[in-house]
Structures are given as structure tokens and as C-alpha cells.
Amino acid sequence: MNLPKNIKCIIFDMDGVIIDSEEIHKKAYYQTFEAIGVTVSDDLYKTFTGSSTINAFQKLVAHFNLNLSPEELVLHKRKRYVNFFENDPNLHLVKGVENLIKHFYNKGFTLVLASSSAMVNIDRVFKRFDLDRFFTAKISGADLTASKPHPEIFEKAAILGNTPKENCIVIEDSDNGVHAANGANIFVIGYQNPMAEGQTLENADLVINDFNTLRLNI
Structure with missing residues (x-):
């Protein structure tokens, strides 16, 4: 698995990456x-x-x-x-992502949430699944001047993580998100969520379909 060296900050999308919403x-x-x-x-x-x-x-x-x-x-x-x-009592986190988040947190990585969802929805998810304790910062694309595929959200996420972009990676499940990470010049891992219909992830630097694979390699 070809990943950047000296990763310090992991930037997560939310819908389709953290929660199956x-x-x-x-x-x-x-x-x-x-x-x-x-x-x-x-x-x-x-x-x-x-x-x-x-x-x-x-x-x-x-x-x-x-x-x-x-x-x-x-x-x-x-x-x-x-x-x-x-x-919906069946609403759940994406398979393997909770262990991945805990793994990154325990290894000392900076975790930042960068989602196009409104902050009220982000906070709703983080409260329901008790995720705030793992993340340094959260940013909502709904509060920015441009939405994904514009790179602004990931450029600001790296700043919030206080980490140079070359030491960051993004985890995304949508083509719009992948394009945004490309535009920000940040290494992007495309997660193939079967619920994200019609997303090719063809411009991702790496594509995975199982978070356990990523956990074992970082």
C-alpha cells in the first residue's frame, strides 16, 4: 500500500465514511x-x-x-x-471506522472532520456516537463560500489540524470530495461505500473497500 511518509493528520469526510447516512x-x-x-x-x-x-x-x-x-x-x-x-434505530457507523478512528487517535495522529453537512448535523452525529473526544477540529462545508469539489474545505481542514498539507491524508467516498482533495494537493484515499451510488473514485490516490486494511497499514 503506497501511502505518504510522515503522516501526521487524518482528515475524514462524514457521510458515507464515518456514518452510513x-x-x-x-x-x-x-x-x-x-x-x-x-x-x-x-x-x-x-x-x-x-x-x-x-x-x-x-x-x-x-x-x-x-x-x-x-x-x-x-x-x-x-x-x-x-x-x-x-x-431510525438501525442508523450506524460505517463498518470498521470506529476501530480506525480509535487506532489513529491512540497512535497520536491529529484527526479533523471535514464534511459538506451542516454543523448542526455534524454535531448530531458526533453526539449520538460520542466522537468529539477523538477529533481536534470539525469544519462544515455549509459554512464556507464554496462547496466540494472546491478545495477550500480541505485547505482549511489542514490549517485547523495545524499540519502541512504534505503530512495530511483525506478519506472520502465521493467524487466531489476526491476532486476537492486533489485541488488542495492532499493525498486522498477513496473509500468504496456501497451506499454511495455512481461514485467512481477514479481520481483518488488510493482506493479501499475495507477500513481494516487501512488500520493495518498506518
Whole structure:
């Protein structure tokens, strides 16, 4: 496994990497699409994966030329997501990721969370699964001027981790996230989550489908 030397900081995406929430995000999106009377193709939906919710609805409004506020649509979708999040007892962490996080933490790596989700959703996940104790910092793409695939989120994540980019790695499950890491010039590991439909990860520096493999090599 060809990994950078002298890794000091691990930057994690959240949805699809830490928590298997892609399905409830999809349900919340499609309930919102139905409510406003638009039919979203699988191909169009795949372009939203890894983007912030506001960015996704900006694309949607432009694509269908809708006279609707993306900000209002974000709120409608978020209410539906929260309902699923709070009422789905089967919602779980991605297989192997909890052991991976603990492994990195115990070895003294700096851990940073860099997600396109809103901070309220990030905090909800971290509270439910007691993850705050492992992470130095969390950053939400929803609070930035540009969303993935723009590199801003990972550039800022490296700064929050107080680590040069050449000593960081990113773990992502979406093409938008991989492109963002590429743009930030940070080594990116693509995690093949079977729930992240249509993501090729072809521009990742390394692709894995099992976090145990990564744990045994870092």
C-alpha cells in the first residue's frame, strides 16, 4: 500500500465514511423533490453527492428554472433528515471506522472532520456516537463560500489540524470530495461505500473497500 511518509493528520469526510447516512439523506432529498413537484434523475442526483445541501438545491433550482428559494428548500430537507435520523434505530457507523478512528487517535495522529453537512448535523452525529473526544477540529462545508469539489474545505481542514498539507491524508467516498482533495494537493484515499451510488473514485490516490486494511497499514 503506497501511502505518504510522515503522516501526521487524518482528515475524514462524514457521510458515507464515518456514518452510513447516505440512504436517509437520499430519502430526505427525494421527499423534498416530490413535495415541490420535480422528478430528479439518478444521474442528476449523483452530482449532488459530496456537495453541501445548499449547493445541491442551487443546482436544482437552476436546472429546473424554479422560482423557489434554495435556502428554504434546505430547511425543508433538513427537517425530513432529522426525522429519519432520530427515528431510525438501525442508523450506524460505517463498518470498521470506529476501530480506525480509535487506532489513529491512540497512535497520536491529529484527526479533523471535514464534511459538506451542516454543523448542526455534524454535531448530531458526533453526539449520538460520542466522537468529539477523538477529533481536534470539525469544519462544515455549509459554512464556507464554496462547496466540494472546491478545495477550500480541505485547505482549511489542514490549517485547523495545524499540519502541512504534505503530512495530511483525506478519506472520502465521493467524487466531489476526491476532486476537492486533489485541488488542495492532499493525498486522498477513496473509500468504496456501497451506499454511495455512481461514485467512481477514479481520481483518488488510493482506493479501499475495507477500513481494516487501512488500520493495518498506518
